[in-house]
Amino acid sequence: MGLEENSYRLHEKSFAHSNIEKELLVYKNWFDSNTTDVWRHKRMLSVLNPFLNNDPAAKWLTVGDGRFGTSAIYINRYGGKATATDLDLSLLDVAKKNGMLTDIAYANAEKLPFENDTFDYSYCKQAYHHFPRPIIAVYEMLRISSKAIIYTEPHDFVPTLFTRTLLQKIKHGIKKITGAPVPHHDTGNFESAGNYVYSISVREFEKIALGIGLPCMAFKRFDDIYLQGVEKEVFSERAPLYKKIKSKLISGRIKTLLGVGYPNTVQMILFKKIPDTHIEKELKLDGYTIIHFPKNPYLQL
Numbered sequence: 105m106g107l108e109e110n111s112y113r114l115h116e117k118s119f120a121h122s123n124i125e126k127e128l129l130v131y132k133n134w135f136d137s138n139t140t141d142v143w144r145h146k147r148m149l150s151v152l153n154p155f156l157n158n159d160p161a162a163k164w165l166t167v168g169d170g171r172f173g174t175s176a177i178y179i180n181r182y183g184g185k186a187t188a189t190d191l192d193l194s195l196l197d198v199a200k201k202n203g204m205l206t207d208i209a210y211a212n213a214e215k216l217p218f219e220n221d222t223f224d225y226s227y228c229k230q231a232y233h234h235f236p237r238p239i240i241a242v243y244e245m246l247r248i249s250s251k252a253i254i255y256t257e258p259h260d261f262v263p264t265l266f267t268r269t270l271l272q273k274i275k276h277g278i279k280k281i282t283g284a285p286v287p288h289h290d291t292g293n294f295e296s297a298g299n300y301v302y303s304i305s306v307r308e309f310e311k312i313a314l315g316i317g318l319p320c321m322a323f324k325r326f327d328d329i330y331l332q333g334v335e336k337e338v339f340s341e342r343a344p345l346y347k348k349i350k351s352k353l354i355s356g357r358i359k360t361l362l363g364v365g366y367p368n369t370v371q372m373i374l375f376k377k378i379p380d381t382h383i384e385k386e387l388k389l390d391g392y393t394i395i396h397f398p399k400n401p402y403l404q405l
Contacts, residue, residue, distance in 0.1 A: 138338055138339050139334065139335060139336065139337060139338065139339055140334040140337040140338075140339045140343055140345050140346045140349070141334040141335045141337075142339065143339050143346070144328065144329075144330065144334065144349070145174065145178075146178075147328070148229060148230075148256045148328060148369070148371075149175065149178045149229070149256075150390070151254060151256060151324070151371040151373070152178065152179060152182075152184075152227065152254065153182070153386070154382075154383045154386035154387050154390070155184075155225060155252075155254075155383060156179065156182040156183055156184050157382075157386065158380050158382040158383050158386070159224065159225075159251075159380065159383070160183045160184065161185075162184055162185070162223075162224035162225055162251070163184075163185050163186075163187075163222070163223045163224050163225075164176070164179050164184050164185065164186040164187070164223060164224065164225050164226065164227060165186070165187050165189065165216075165218070165222070165223045165225075165226040165227070165245075165248065165249070166179070166186055166187070166188045166189065166226070166227050166228070166229075167189055167211065167213050167216075167226060167227070167228040167231060167241070167245060168189070168190055168191075168213060168228055168229075168230075168231025168232070168234065169188040169189060169190055169196070169229070169231070170190030170191065170192050170193075170195055170196060171195060172195045172196070172198065172199045172204070173186075173188030173190075173195075173196050173199045173200075173204070173205045173208065175188070175227055175229050176188035176205055176207075177199065177204050177205060179227075180204075180205070180206075185207075186205075186207070187207040187208065187209055187223070188205055188207070188208050188209075189208070189209045189210065189211035189216075190210070190211070191210070191211075191212065193208060193210055196208040213228070213231070213232075213235055213238075213240075213241035213244060213245075214235065214237055214240045214241055214244060215244065216244045216245070216247070216248050218248040219248070220247055220248065221248065221249070221250040222248050223248055223249050223250070224249065224250055224251045224252075225249055225251055225252050225253065225254065226245040226248060226249045226253045226254070227253075227254045227255075227256075228241070228245065228253075228254070228255050228256075228257070229255075229256040229257075230256060230257060230258075232255055232257045232302065232304065233257055233258050233299070233301050233302045233303055233304075234299045234302075235299075235302065236299065238302050239312070242309075242312060242374075246316075246374065246376060249376065250376060250377070251375070251376055251377050251379075252373055252374060252375045252376060252377070252379070253373070253374050253376075254371070254372070254373050255304060255370075255371070255372040255373075256369065256370075256371050256372075257303065257304040257369070257370060257372070258301060258303040258304065258368060258369060258370075259303060259304060259325055259366070259367055259368055259369055259370040260303040260304055260305040260308075261303070261366055304370055304372055306323050306325075306370065306372070309321060309323075309372055309374060310395065312374070313374055313397060314397055317397075317399070317400055317403065318374055318375060318376060318397065319375055319376075319377065319378050319396065319397060320375045320378065320379070320394060320395055320396045320397055321372070321373060321374050321375060321394075321395050321397075322371075322372075322373040322375070322379075322384075322387050322392045322393065322394045322395070323370055323371060323372050323373065323392065323393055324370065324371045324387075324390070324391050324392045324393065325366075325367035325369070325370050326367050326369055326370075326371070327352070327353050327356040327357070327367050327368050327369060328368060328369040329349045329352045329353060329356075331345050331348060331349060333345055334346075334349075356368075371392070373387075373392075378396075
């Protein structure tokens, strides 16, 4: 058994939801539109809105969407048609039986069981960083998607001179004193599911796009903050956890502007076709950087 196969086996075991009722108690509020956690997730899922608004008949695939298929549910609720996939189907089955999903499928992200260009778009939210060979998953998603692939994932830490030479040394010193594990190369760690946190790099995706001749890409960096209990908190501007998250988001933004911090999350889009002008306009209005790539002059016929 190869290392990557062992990793996926561990993930299937780790994410096998043997106690469905317990999972429902914990995650049922993901379907409640009035919790602070749903506000968090909608904030991340908003990357899909320009596509749902301007390409309503599109077919979607969601990858690693095993927590009840929440990404696919969002797409379906806003007029799209989504197939949810994961290594474990138990919670997807629950969502389907309750009428929240219509199409689900078992799928390994490194070998998606679909023909070329089966879908218009594919989306992966907070699952890519679990993959043992995530770049293979990128090419697989590009293969089965005719228009674009989209990610919401942890952002690879790119330290400034100040953060590398001072802040990181201070953090490492504290961790050594307390006995806490020090992340490898300051960029990530290992999770209990057995995976290295393979965070996304904008430059890495830019090279992927240039290497295979994609026309353009878009990205947006931001912070996402999770606090325990947000799943149960009723959302309001005065809710305690919501106020704490907003305060941390403001603090993170200030640190980024001062060059002593870096956003922990990124929305990444690789286009196989030049996007519709309305989609591009909405992305720009929402703060996305869009890069149009030159054609390779040596491959022109």
